[in-house]
Amino acid sequence: MLKQESLPNLSLDLDPVRVRDARDAGESVIYGDAARSDILKAAGLMQARALVISFVDVPAALRILGVTRQLRPDMPVIVRTMDDRNLDQLKAAGAVEVVPESLEGSLMMGSHLLMLLGVPVSRVLRQVQTVRRDRYRMLRGFFHGAASEDEAEESYRQRLHSLVLPVGAYAVAKRLADLGLGNYGVVVTAVRRSGISGSQPSADIRLAAGDVLVLYGTPEALNQAEKVLLQG
Numbered sequence: 001m002l003k004q005e006s007l008p009n010l011s012l013d014l015d016p017v018r019v020r021d022a023r024d025a026g027e028s029v030i031y032g033d034a035a036r037s038d039i040l041k042a043a044g045l046m047q048a049r050a051l052v053i054s055f056v057d058v059p060a061a062l063r064i065l066g067v068t069r070q071l072r073p074d075m076p077v078i079v080r081t082m083d084d085r086n087l088d089q090l091k092a093a094g095a096v097e098v099v100p101e102s103l104e105g106s107l108m109m110g111s112h113l114l115m116l117l118g119v120p121v122s123r124v125l126r127q128v129q130t131v132r133r134d135r136y137r138m139l140r141g142f143f144h145g146a147a148s149e150d151e152a153e154e155s156y157r158q159r160l161h162s163l164v165l166p167v168g169a170y171a172v173a174k175r176l177a178d179l180g181l182g183n184y185g186v187v188v189t190a191v192r193r194s195g196i197s198g199s200q201p202s203a204d205i206r207l208a209a210g211d212v213l214v215l216y217g218t219p220e221a222l223n224q225a226e227k228v229l230l231q232g
Contacts (some may be wrong), residue, residue, distance in 0.1 A: 001110035006082040018145030019127045025162040035063040053079045058086045137220040167209040170232035177203035186217035186225040
């Protein structure tokens with residue numbers, strides 16, 4: 001939603017695999033602990049207009065809120081949480097909005113953030129309607145990072161994965177339509193070339209060495225698609 005409004009943003013994450021995948025896909029993500037004041041300053045907290053704590057960890061959120069309130073008491077902060085049990089505590093710590101976990105929660109968070117940043121309400125509502133009409137297509141998927149044992153039980157879930165096409169890969173110089181990735185249940189959501197990312201790429205696009213493909217599917221389907229793209 002921020003991209004749709006051309007609003008610059010930067011994300012912090014402690015999972016190096018997720019950071020690598022997201023950066024390869026063209027996202028503005030850096031490795032760093034958001035609960036540290038020096039990291040927040042280096043990331044631009046003093047110039048930022050808003051802060052979103054987008055992961056579910058109340059103790060960590062409270063630490064980030066504490067640091068943010070010391071450095072930028074005027075900073076509007078939106079916090080994601082599993083439910084509303086800690087709502088009063090988080091609001092007392094400085095959160096202007098507390099959003100429950102779910103796809104609808106993600107949609108609410110984006111809407112609140114856009115309005116905080118001055119996007120007209122009519123345009124925000126139009127985005128919300130578009131997302132709902134497309135069955136949350138714009139919100140689906142995530143860069144999974146390094147799976148733990150617990151997360152392995154959720155391996156059936158669809159997710160995003162970025163893949164850089166090396167020189168000599170099977171898919172180089174071929175059209176997306178000719179690769180049959182849909183047969184494996186994989187969707188190419190974007191192709192990034194020379195630093196420019198194109199969402200919903202045409203089936204007629206010819207791939208080139210160095211392209212970054214953002215794939216969406218189950219882990220098993222992504223493995224199959226990667227083999228096709230690299231080896232044929």
